[in-house]
Amino acid sequence: MKLLPQPQKLQETEGKFYTDYHTVIVIQKNCGDNVFLYARMLQETILQWGGVEADVRKGEAGQGNILLTQDPGLSVGRYRLDIAPEGIRVAGSTEEALCNGVQTLRQIYSQSGAVLDAARIEDYPDLPSRGFYHDVSRGRVPRLERLKELADALCYYKLNQLQLYVEHTYLFRGFSEVCRGTTPLTAQEILELKHYCKERHIDLVPSLSTFGHLYRMLRTYTYEQLCELEGCTYRPFSFVELMDHHTVNVSHPETLGVIKGMVKEYMALFDSPYFNICADETFDLCKGKSRFLTQEQDVEDIYTRYLGELCRFVLEQGKTPMFWGDILCGFPEKIKELPDGVVCLNWGYASAQSEDGTRKIFQTGVKQYTCPGAGGWNQWVNTLRSAYENITRMCGYARKYQAIGVLNTDWGDFGHINQPEFSRPGMIYGAAFSWNTEPLDFEETNRRISLLEFHDPSMEFVSILTRLEGNAAFDWECVVRFREMELLGGSEEERKALFLKEPPASAREKNSRLRAARAQLQEKIRALDSVSRSLHQKYLLGIDAMILWNRVKPAVARIVYQTGEEGADDRLLACDLEQWLLKYQREWRKVSKEGDLGQLSELVFWYADLLRKGEARHRCPPEGARQGADPCAHA
Numbered sequence: 001m002k003l004l005p006q007p008q009k010l011q012e013t014e015g016k017f018y019t020d021y022h023t024v025i026v027i028q029k030n031c032g033d034n035v036f037l038y039a040r041m042l043q044e045t046i047l048q049w050g051g052v053e054a055d056v057r058k059g060e061a062g063q064g065n066i067l068l069t070q071d072p073g074l075s076v077g078r079y080r081l082d083i084a085p086e087g088i089r090v091a092g093s094t095e096e097a098l099c100n101g102v103q104t105l106r107q108i109y110s111q112s113g114a115v116l117d118a119a120r121i122e123d124y125p126d127l128p129s130r131g132f133y134h135d136v137s138r139g140r141v142p143r144l145e146r147l148k149e150l151a152d153a154l155c156y157y158k159l160n161q162l163q164l165y166v167e168h169t170y171l172f173r174g175f176s177e178v179c180r181g182t183t184p185l186t187a188q189e190i191l192e193l194k195h196y197c198k199e200r201h202i203d204l205v206p207s208l209s210t211f212g213h214l215y216r217m218l219r220t221y222t223y224e225q226l227c228e229l230e231g232c233t234y235r236p237f238s239f240v241e242l243m244d245h246h247t248v249n250v251s252h253p254e255t256l257g258v259i260k261g262m263v264k265e266y267m268a269l270f271d272s273p274y275f276n277i278c279a280d281e282t283f284d285l286c287k288g289k290s291r292f293l294t295q296e297q298d299v300e301d302i303y304t305r306y307l308g309e310l311c312r313f314v315l316e317q318g319k320t321p322m323f324w325g326d327i328l329c330g331f332p333e334k335i336k337e338l339p340d341g342v343v344c345l346n347w348g349y350a351s352a353q354s355e356d357g358t359r360k361i362f363q364t365g366v367k368q369y370t371c372p373g374a375g376g377w378n379q380w381v382n383t384l385r386s387a388y389e390n391i392t393r394m395c396g397y398a399r400k401y402q403a404i405g406v407l408n409t410d411w412g413d414f415g416h417i418n419q420p421e422f423s424r425p426g427m428i429y430g431a432a433f434s435w436n437t438e439p440l441d442f443e444e445t446n447r448r449i450s451l452l453e454f455h456d457p458s459m460e461f462v463s464i465l466t467r468l469e470g471n472a473a474f475d476w477e478c479v480v481r482f483r484e485m486e487l488l489g490g491s492e493e494e495r496k497a498l499f500l501k502e503p504p505a506s507a508r509e510k511n512s513r514l515r516a517a518r519a520q521l522q523e524k525i526r527a528l529d530s531v532s533r534s535l536h537q538k539y540l541l542g543i544d545a546m547i548l549w550n551r552v553k554p555a556v557a558r559i560v561y562q563t564g565e566e567g568a569d570d571r572l573l574a575c576d577l578e579q580w581l582l583k584y585q586r587e588w589r590k591v592s593k594e595g596d597l598g599q600l601s602e603l604v605f606w607y608a609d610l611l612r613k614g615e616a617r618h619r620c621p622p623e624g625a626r627q628g629a630d631p632c633a634h635a
Helices: 035-050 095-112 144-156 187-199 239-244 255-267 291-295 299-316 332-337 356-364 384-400 420-435 442-452 461-466 476-488 492-500 504-525 536-561 570-591 597-612
Strands: 009-018 024-027 055-058 066-070 079-084 087-092 115-123 129-135 161-166 203-208 274-276 320-324 343-347 367-371 405-410
Touching: 009 079, 024 035, 035 055, 035 066, 035 095, 066 095, 079 095, 087 095, 095 115, 095 144, 095 442, 129 144, 129 203, 129 367, 129 420, 144 161, 144 187, 144 420, 161 405, 187 203, 203 255, 239 476, 255 299, 291 299, 299 320, 299 332, 332 356, 343 356, 356 367, 356 384, 367 384, 384 405, 384 420, 384 442, 384 461, 405 420, 420 442, 420 536, 442 461, 461 504, 476 492, 476 536, 476 597, 492 536, 504 536, 536 570, 536 597, 570 597
Parallel strands: 024 055, 024 066, 066 087, 129 161, 129 405, 161 203, 203 274, 274 320, 320 343, 343 367, 367 405
Antiparallel strands: 009 115, 079 087, 079 115
């Protein structure tokens, strides 16, 4: 049996259970009404993979039935699954544990069809909280139906927490200026998602930027006085500045009141005992309007005091505050100045991530989650080997240093360009190793994901995806930074460095490897089921994006810096970019609201224009040039 997460105890026994049209799913009388949902999930799985329709009833089980029951004799969080020739019994200590047991049985049916090998499974999670953190602010705002599909996947792999990262993408009262040109989530959508998650034992935790990363809000006329930096209202939109700037002015008398009002309004939509106030990457703190505060206090004290005020406010509302630990990890002794009961979200995304940060937080006595990453930001296709290495380490540190949970992150830096489905393997890594922190090896984990998630009987699909990593010669962050340095200013040395750190031949070699992987992927798609085959075009678009930008890099280097060999007609490359974009836009709109798709499209058009007018010497536009300006107009 190929299961994820791997059960703590699995013993194969003698015999087989044969599922047929006589099979009945029986909910024992001691179960609550919510168990009917798990029975329906199981019923649909048996029909899909076993080809028979099992009725659902409530009462006592007979010969050849599947019994769902709660067993108070099991310790909290445990379930037991017994598959025998005479019947199947799934017992859980709680409804959530029973739900987890049903998901394991569903995975077995998905690979065994109607005939199941006899086995006994006793299982429980190593960590009580196992979450997924999804960015809905930096590019993509998912459609509600896609968020529900995400919740279904979390349930299937036994994750029990979901957080959506919100900067400006919730429609607060009075936020019409902030939300101009965006497609925010509404209160009704959040409420509907909350109830959908609750039925599946997923805690939907509110997460809201309250200190740094308030780019859209603080560059409006309404809230510009609360921005630490001057003059941001008049600058063109920038993906780089969205990442790097816009911390609140902690010295302004209205700042805390506005932020607390947002927290209180957003909090009312949720049942979670937690509220994540973020408070990460406050790069601008005391570098502008509040600089005068440093005459009497250290920046560390100013940060801690503001964070403490927000934590106390959240506690007063009856919730437990969470916050990102990147700033306080620099001066962990300050954590003792925060009120009791806070939870530090300790993130680290390196494949060889050190345990030092986790140990430092542990030594303060504050509760923490370790927070790895699914490897999707700035990538057309997620970097799976790096994600696996990072996630297995951080899950191991969680167990070693008694963290209360793991929150696996899926960020959308610089426009969230990867398709959301591409983060599924990374999400499953986090689910697997926060449940059972003894990791399976990389290849075996990917074989199981290929089988369970993509229904590939050869179990090779994810292995092909891993071959894409490391083949972007013109990575997306460089694409964005070069264009924005041209529009907003940047040194010639910085711009040139983006192109000259690798020889032009590198792009050709990487494209050769990408095309080989693309062909292998197309061959493998034929073996997948009809649902998984729908990913075919998405992966082709992701791989082709890497190939196209690898072609753009030497062309731009030749146009701008007269380096490299003469290539094909750059005008044809511009057409290829634009035709690719039309298909990409279509796929984006299937799963996401409009979000920042317009900004991404403008960036592609800028490069296409540069390629078409490549005979002119490229120059940086003057300060204040409009967004989307002709890249060759100042030759």
